Amino acid sequence: MSLEKNYRMTSQRKVILDELRNMYSHPTADEIYIMVRSILPRISLGTVYRNLEILSKMGLILKLEIDTHQKRFDGNSKKHYHIQCINCNRVYDINPKTVKINYSEDNPDGCKIIDYCIHFIGLCKECIEKDSICNTNFTDRSGLDGKKAEKPNFR
Amino acid sequence: MSLEKNYRMTSQRKVILDELRNMYSHPTADEIYIMVRSILPRISLGTVYRNLEILSKMGLILKLEIDTHQKRFDGNSKKHYHIQCINCNRVYDINPKTVKINYSEDNPDGCKIIDYCIHFIGLCKECIEKDSICNTNFTDRSGLDGKKAEKPNFR
DNA sequence: TTACTTGCAAATCGTTTGCGATATA
DNA sequence: TATATCGCAAACGATTTGCAAGTAA
Numbered sequence: 001m002s003l004e005k006n007y008r009m010t011s012q013r014k015v016i017l018d019e020l021r022n023m024y025s026h027p028t029a030d031e032i033y034i035m036v037r038s039i040l041p042r043i044s045l046g047t048v049y050r051n052l053e054i055l056s057k058m059g060l061i062l063k064l065e066i067d068t069h070q071k072r073f074d075g076n077s078k079k080h081y082h083i084q085c086i087n088c089n090r091v092y093d094i095n096p097k098t099v100k101i102n103y104s105e106d107n108p109d110g111c112k113i114i115d116y117c118i119h120f121i122g123l124c125k126e127c128i129e130k131d132s133i134c135n136t137n138f139t140d141r142s143g144l145d146g147k148k149a150e151k152p153n154f155r
Numbered sequence: 156m157s158l159e160k161n162y163r164m165t166s167q168r169k170v171i172l173d174e175l176r177n178m179y180s181h182p183t184a185d186e187i188y189i190m191v192r193s194i195l196p197r198i199s200l201g202t203v204y205r206n207l208e209i210l211s212k213m214g215l216i217l218k219l220e221i222d223t224h225q226k227r228f229d230g231n232s233k234k235h236y237h238i239q240c241i242n243c244n245r246v247y248d249i250n251p252k253t254v255k256i257n258y259s260e261d262n263p264d265g266c267k268i269i270d271y272c273i274h275f276i277g278l279c280k281e282c283i284e285k286d287s288i289c290n291t292n293f294t295d296r297s298g299l300d301g302k303k304a305e306k307p308n309f310r
Numbered sequence: 311t312t313a314c315t316t317g318c319a320a321a322t323c324g325t326t327t328g329c330g331a332t333a334t335a
Numbered sequence: 336t337a338t339a340t341c342g343c344a345a346a347c348g349a350t351t352t353g354c355a356a357g358t359a360a
Contacts, residue, residue, distance in 0.1 A: 008359050013315090043316090044318065045350090046317070046351075098263065102254070103254045107250055109250055113275045120258070124266055125265030128265065201327080224323080311360100314357105327345085327347085328344095333339085333341080334338090
């Protein structure tokens, strides 16, 4: 008597997984929906959401909660760090060797730390290159708060 | 010619700020709405949202984006660390002295890190105490994924 | 054959916004 | 008095869900 579901590998699920695994960036559900529709034009957004949920339950992908107003998904299911670009909003992997975090499990306030979530904010390679060509001066963040960045063209 | 708004200190705004400053935990907008209604019964949820936004723009409170499906607010506007309890879902401050983070601005992948967001996951003092009394064994996190924890009774 | 999955559409939930009335500086 | 703010209700955007039909194992 198992509580597990016998998940099936449908064509929809397979295409979503493949698309995600072939990407460098970590897209939102609606971005994945657009990509997958070029292969399966009749797929629905609900199916995309359901499959992303199941694939992450199966441990095949990662659900990222970096963006507060939209979830993002990562075809690499091993835990690692991410950076969100302040210019294009895309999310990329960060080399874990460049980061060190130290904390004591037992906090003087009486809390017990079990795990942590960290993500970085900065500029991606592509936008840095664009910056040095166009002189758009991204590194000045003043007045950027709350403004919507350009929609990323993924891939 | 200033772009600033001349914010006013209305009774609603003052009560929201005071409530938030007198709290140890960091509530959601609807939790604040419930609290404030006991003082100002005719206040609307929209007003609570608008004021929380303005108070954080004024730099008097902090908008926390720890919980992905609901924003939380902190009466202490200085940047500091937080922990969310896996049992009651409440968010508390973490003593910053117990945490050390090291990273290099320039990532080998070509990204440039400007800032970071970190928060901790664990157990709050209250729930640890409840655990040792009731033997509910919180520290076993298996099967907890996605489950809704009990609604916190704030204060 | 069975029960998992789909497409579709409607529902949900947190949050934002337009409006005419009210209150603060 | 000018305009920031209010309460109310409707709108919004991301996500979830109910249902009848379709399909993988």
